[in-house]
Amino acid sequence: MDSLFHWFDLVGVAVFAVSGTLVAYRKKLDGFGVIVLASVTAIGGGTVRDVILDAPVFWLQDQSYLYSIFVAAFITIVWVNKNKDFPQIVLEVADALGLAFFVVMGVQKALDYGVQDMTAVLMGTITCCFGGMIRDVLARQTPMVLKSELYATTCILGGIVYTQSLNFSVNTEVAMVLSMLATLSLRLGALKWGWSLPVFHYVKSK
Template sequence: MFHLLDIIGTMAFAMSGALTAMHKKLDPFGIFIIAFVTAVGGGTLRDVMIGRTPVGWMLDVNYVYFIVIGYVFAIIFRKKFDRLKTSLFFFDTIGLGVFTLIGLEKGINIGLHPVICIALGTMTACFGGVIRDILCTEIPVIFRREIYATICILGGIVFFLLRKLNLDSDILYLTTSLFIISVRLMAVKFKWHLPTLGYK
């Protein structure tokens, strides 16, 4: 289940990046670069911070293949995604849920404190999108009013609470990812957001 979620998350974020790049009218190479950094950016930063080098996608070429598949799929079916923002949001939400789990698991595997594991999960899920948005000259979603990183943190808390119940790992992964995806969908539907701060 964990490996399957990893594949789904990689392809989902690659498609999210490709759709964003197409919205900005980039050329095919530019679209591929945005798709690639969206898919592996958060994981690369996480691996560097925990001293796991070479980073994950360099050790397993299958990640590159999955990114290429997501990239090609997004280009071929771009006309089917008639509601580009809806499609982008959907794939980004799937990636958010899955990559949070991956970051949590990496932290647990090297014996880090749960708080640090949650930080790694949030970073893994969010920073590919941060790099995508910066390269596409957008203010990253994580810094705007929309609840984004907060959902990853909540998902991490739910993960560790459920982990105390000694649930089967597949059920634990699936439940946590569905929680993150569901909360983000509800946050957008009901317009939940954090307050903005500013001054005159």
Template sequence: MEDWFHIINLAGVAVCAISGTLMAYQKRMDGFGVVVLASVTAIGGGTLRDMVLDLPVFWVQNTDYLYITLLAAFVTIIWLRFSPRFPYHYLLIADAFGLALFNVVGLEKALMVDAPMAVAIAMGTITGVFGGLLRDVICREIPLVLNGELYAITCIVGGFGYALAYNLGLSSQTCMMIALIITILTRLGAMRWHWQLPVFHSEHPKN
């Protein structure tokens, strides 16, 4: 179980580091800027989660996450050197997969310390969205989490999928896979068909 969790966590860090590097490329940052943006995207959400849960911060406890962040950033830089056109849709796809992977990691880690399911869903959402939020704020972009199409909601939907599978007595690995698939498909669907949750009318009524 721990090996499975570790692999998913490493995958989430790598994918989010790629999305941070792609954004750094779009903003024409220098090498230090690339490392900073890749790092905050990859480990920002998990850092906040561990602080809230009063746990050792995951990348301090295991430096593999720092190494995979740097490796993912380096490989992405090499790829972009040979493919100089900025692939914005790749950034969104990488972000969607990172969102889903970190959502599952946050859920599972909270449950490992016997947090209630509602708290676990919240921790999954924080883990999924906070790194990307930091990335976008640093780059002075409107954060994707606030940008109209379903984003944080996809983590919550995936979390409910996990909770349902958990209550049905399915194995932890199966619950994680169900939450992962639901979160990815919901986010990709929101990107493709522009799913939103409108609260206010698009135009304010005139007095």
């Protein structure tokens, strides 16, 4: 189980590193600017989660995460250089997959540290969203998490599905799959059909 979690974490780190590398490409960054964006996207959220939980930071004693970032960034660079372009959908699906993996990992780790359900859902959301948030701030673009296409909302939904499944004594593996399916389908649906969550009634729309 721990080993399965470790692989999930590595895959989540890799897809987020791909998303960071693609943003670096679109911003015409070079050299280690790519590595910086790939790294903060991939391990930023989990680092903030671990620091807040006062847990040992997950990549500190285990270099496999850093290798995962380097390999993912390298493959992305080779692919982008060969194909000169990439569809927006690739970035968005990579991101959605990262969300689905990370929300489960974040909520589970928070539960391991004994916090209550609502706080655990918040920690899962931080794991998902803070890496991309730091990436967007550094790349000087509006943080994706603040835009209206249900970005943070999908993390919160995925976290609620996971904690509630556990509360109803669902098997952990099943709860993980349910949560990831919920996150993925809400996020991809929001991207495809432009779902949003209006809160303020602005006088003139847009």
